Amino acid sequence: MVQKGSGSAADLKQRIQSHDAVVGIVGLGYVGLPLVVEFSRVGMKTIGLDVDTDKVEKLNAGVSYIQDIPSSHIAPIVESGHFEATVDFDALSQVDVVFICVPTPITSSKEPDMTYVRLASEAVAARLHKGQLIILRSTTYPGTTEDVLLPELRKAADPHGWELGVDYFASFSPERVDPGNTTWTTANTPIVVGGVTPVCTDLAATVTEQIVANVHRVSSPRVAEMEKLLENIFRSVNIALVNELARLCDRMGGLSMWEVVDAAATKPFGFMPFYPGPGLGGHCIPIDPYYLSWLARRYDFETNFITLSARTNEEMPYYVVDAVIKAVAMQPVALRDASVLVLGAAFKRNVDDVRHSPAIR
Numbered sequence: 483m484v485q486k487g488s489g490s491a492a493d494l495k496q497r498i499q500s501h502d503a504v505v506g507i508v509g510l511g512y513v514g515l516p517l518v519v520e521f522s523r524v525g526m527k528t529i530g531l532d533v534d535t536d537k538v539e540k541l542n543a544g545v546s547y548i549q550d551i552p553s554s555h556i557a558p559i560v561e562s563g564h565f566e567a568t569v570d571f572d573a574l575s576q577v578d579v580v581f582i583c584v585p586t587p588i589t590s591s592k593e594p595d596m597t598y599v600r601l602a603s604e605a606v607a608a609r610l611h612k613g614q615l616i617i618l619r620s621t622t623y624p625g626t627t628e629d630v631l632l633p634e635l636r637k638a639a640d641p642h643g644w645e646l647g648v649d650y651f652a653s654f655s656p657e658r659v660d661p662g663n664t665t666w667t668t669a670n671t672p673i674v675v676g677g678v679t680p681v682c683t684d685l686a687a688t689v690t691e692q693i694v695a696n697v698h699r700v701s702s703p704r705v706a707e708m709e710k711l712l713e714n715i716f717r718s719v720n721i722a723l724v725n726e727l728a729r730l731c732d733r734m735g736g737l738s739m740w741e742v743v744d745a746a747a748t749k750p751f752g753f754m755p756f757y758p759g760p761g762l763g764g765h766c767i768p769i770d771p772y773y774l775s776w777l778a779r780r781y782d783f784e785t786n787f788i789t790l791s792a793r794t795n796e797e798m799p800y801y802v803v804d805a806v807i808k809a810v811a812m813q814p815v816a817l818r819d820a821s822v823l824v825l826g827a828a829f830k831r832n833v834d835d836v837r838h839s840p841a842i843r
């Protein structure tokens with residue numbers, strides 16, 4: 483285990499601010515890779531860790547596989563020596579600040595699948611050293627940082643007598659990357675940070691401030707975990723509302739929900755337009771309501787409203803299929819001979835992420 487400097491919070495903070503601290507990004511996907519680029523660009527040594535050898539080889543050859551990040555952003559940081567990718571987790575022993583950006587899917591019974599967070603936490607904990615800061619970035623249910631990540635870190639730290647918030651540090655800071663959005667980028671989108679102790683919050687905020695203009699500190703990881711779910715469930719509920727109204731407009735005949743939303747959106751306050759769609763895709767909105775409803779059940783609480791929004795949105799592909807069948811029935815072709823062209827399978831325009839797309843289910 484490599485420990486640079488004294489291993490104290492003050493020393494780590496100073497090395498973060500002088501850009502001497504080494505950043506490790508675990509999980510080099512849509513969330514991890516933009517972080518790599520931003521930290522490398524400000525001149526911090528950045529090590530990317532992934533279990534996918536293909537991704538690691540591409541990155542070390544200066545090639546990107548994420549649409550929003552051109553290879554011209556990867557090649558220079560590899561050539562300058564600011565960035566290297568590896569599948570060897572022992573590289574974490576050189577790292578001062580670790581961001582965990584691994585997937586958080588749901589199981590077939592729609593419960594949180596913590597497999598990736600657990601494996602990444604174990605891998606990080608196995609290389610924990612004094613003065614290291616671990617920041618969980620994956621979207622997850624409130625309590626994950628303290629109940630999943632922290633026990634692993636404690637197992638590694640306790641035999642050395644290392645104290646949390648003094649000798650090592652842990653925080654949660656949710657990602658807000660919006661693939662395809664060229665206005666709101668990693669650098670100008672505010673980020674929320676909640677540490678397990680005030681010192682953990684301060685260190686996580688300090689490292690985030692090196693690449694993000696506006697960092698909002700909250701009192702705990704749970705607040706940060708919950709606010710991220712609120713952001714995504716806010717979208718799920720509002721999308722469900724317009725989806726339900728779109729079906730009503732259809733039933734009423736001759737009423738366009740799009741025209742209705744556009745008209746409502748002329749109100750300059752108290753309304754935000756959401757549009758109906760054929761179903762939800764992507765890695766966030768279809769999943770996150772289930773993270774919270776699962777957690778709520780552990781507290782003997784039913785999230786009726788949130789669960790209903792998820793179900794309402796999940797019914798849309800079936801509704802669209804019925805609408806297509808009705809449209810085909812109006813054509814001079816038998817249903818079994820008809821072919822249907824679907825244009826656009828991703829969760830929004832101009833992105834290539836087709837995870838959870840109802841179009842390919």
Ligand SMILES: NC(=O)c1ccc[n+]([C@@H]2O[C@H](COP(=O)([O-])OP(=O)(O)OC[C@H]3O[C@@H](n4cnc5c(N)ncnc54)[C@H](O)[C@@H]3O)[C@@H](O)[C@H]2O)c1
Pocket residue numbers: 508509510511512513514531532533534537583584585586598601602619620621622657658659660661765766
């Ligand atoms: N994609 C988005 O727009 C977005 C936005 C905000 C938050 N998030 C959240 O961020 C997290 C990551 O999402 P993503 O879209 O970047 O996923 P992704 O699938 O694009 O990337 C995850 C990466 O982690 C790697 N990985 C898996 N297990 C690993 C392990 N044990 N150790 C190291 N690497 C491992 C995978 O190989 C993959 O490269 C999720 O919790 C997601 O909900 C995603």
